[in-house]
Amino acid sequence: MTRITLPSPAKLNLFLHILGRRPDGYHELQTLFQFLDYGDDVTLSLTPDRPGVHMEGAIPGVPAEDNLAVRAAQALAQKSPESLCGVTIRIHKRLPMGGGLGGGSSNAATTLLGLNYLWGLKLKLTELADIGLALGADVPVFVHGQAAIAEGVGEKLTPAFPPEDWFLVLQPDCNINTGKIFSAQGLTRNTPKMTIAPAFEGDASRYRNDCEDTVKELYPEVRQSMEWLTQFGPARLTGTGACIFGRFPTESAARIIWESKPSGIKGFVAKGVNRSPLHTKLTELK
Numbered sequence: 704m705t706r707i708t709l710p711s712p713a714k715l716n717l718f719l720h721i722l723g724r725r726p727d728g729y730h731e732l733q734t735l736f737q738f739l740d741y742g743d744d745v746t747l748s749l750t751p752d753r754p755g756v757h758m759e760g761a762i763p764g765v766p767a768e769d770n771l772a773v774r775a776a777q778a779l780a781q782k783s784p785e786s787l788c789g790v791t792i793r794i795h796k797r798l799p800m801g802g803g804l805g806g807g808s809s810n811a812a813t814t815l816l817g818l819n820y821l822w823g824l825k826l827k828l829t830e831l832a833d834i835g836l837a838l839g840a841d842v843p844v845f846v847h848g849q850a851a852i853a854e855g856v857g858e859k860l861t862p863a864f865p866p867e868d869w870f871l872v873l874q875p876d877c878n879i880n881t882g883k884i885f886s887a888q889g890l891t892r893n894t895p896k897m898t899i900a901p902a903f904e905g906d907a908s909r910y911r912n913d914c915e916d917t918v919k920e921l922y923p924e925v926r927q928s929m930e931w932l933t934q935f936g937p938a939r940l941t942g943t944g945a946c947i948f949g950r951f952p953t954e955s956a957a958r959i960i961w962e963s964k965p966s967g968i969k970g971f972v973a974k975g976v977n978r979s980p981l982h983t984k985l986t987e988l989k
């Protein structure tokens with residue numbers, strides 16, 4: 704096979720607690736990741752006549768050399784001593800950038816797994832996750848493809864099995880810089896570490912996103928969307944935002960609210976899944 708198109712799903716942080724700050728300035732987290740059956744598509748085409756890693760169709764605002772998918776392919780190529788044939792990467796982007804849905808990290812993970820397959824490298828998931836961690840804290844969970852509680856800065860993963868509900872995700876019209884949120888003065892940084900059952904049957908009110916108050920204060924667009932969605936039930940921020948989500952037991956319940964949303968706000972309805980659609984697709988191919 705010389706060409707493959709693979710899903711690159713979104714993630715939600717169903718909760719995100721900040722436990723403290725490390726001496727290097729990074730924050731210790733405890734967060735629950737679940738995937739959505741919605742995301743980008745990544746097409747990888749081997750180019751035997753053209754060595755190197757190339758992008759086809761640029762992503763606005765992201766130079767090819769900074770694209771996490773390109774960087775992932777280059778890092779993977781370095782792992783292999785034998786000469787590999789070139790690759791062209793094309794990304795069909797549906798996920799907003801800087802939305803807290805992990806699109807860039809997911810593109811990197813899909814590229815790592817896809818090229819491991821096309822190049823026949825046979826690296827283990829743990830090896831691919833290590834390569835991915837150097838690109839971003841969220842890459843390893845996408846590489847492993849199982850919903851998980853993440854600790855540390857996101858690298859210590861424990862498989863989790865939260866309910867696979869439906870979500871209405873709203874995309875407030877602002878781009879949030881993760882570093883700005885983590886450096887905010889009023890950010891909660893002392894949430895106690897919890898013991899969490901993998902089935903995650905706990906009382907949801909014990910869990911929250913510690914970035915939420917800071918983000919709502921700095922970005923009124925997020926506060927307004929949150930106020931609107933909260934009319935129908937609890938709404939929460941994913942990652943450091945800007946996207947927020949509400950949870951629903953059925954697709955139709957989520958769609959009814961989606962259809963009544965204020966004009967101008969973007970978003971989508973998707974199902975939460977504990978196994979990444981990327982891994983489901985790769986299993987079908989093998």
Ligand SMILES: C[C@@](CO)(OP(=O)(O)O)[C@H](O)COP(=O)(O)OP(=O)(O)OC[C@H]1O[C@@H](n2ccc(N)nc2=O)[C@H](O)[C@@H]1O
Nearest residue numbers: 728729730803805839840841856857881882885942943944
């Ligand atoms: C917090 C999460 C939860 O999923 O947010 P989202 O990116 O999804 O919104 C991620 O772990 C984000 O991880 P990652 O994607 O690696 O963060 P980056 O954008 O590289 O971080 C930008 C800056 O935020 C700060 N930062 C980031 C992560 C962390 N655990 N502690 C920090 O203090 C650091 O100053 C870092 O330089």
Ligand SMILES: Nc1ncnc2c1ncn2[C@@H]1O[C@H](COP(=O)(O)OP(=O)(O)O)[C@@H](O)[C@H]1O
Nearest residue numbers: 769770771800801802803804805806807808810
């Ligand atoms: N393939 C990519 N897709 C999206 N963003 C990318 C990509 N490669 C690099 N980036 C950069 O990573 C940043 C974070 O993007 P993304 O992972 O989509 O959001 P978040 O980390 O908030 O979930 C973007 O603002 C962009 O500059």
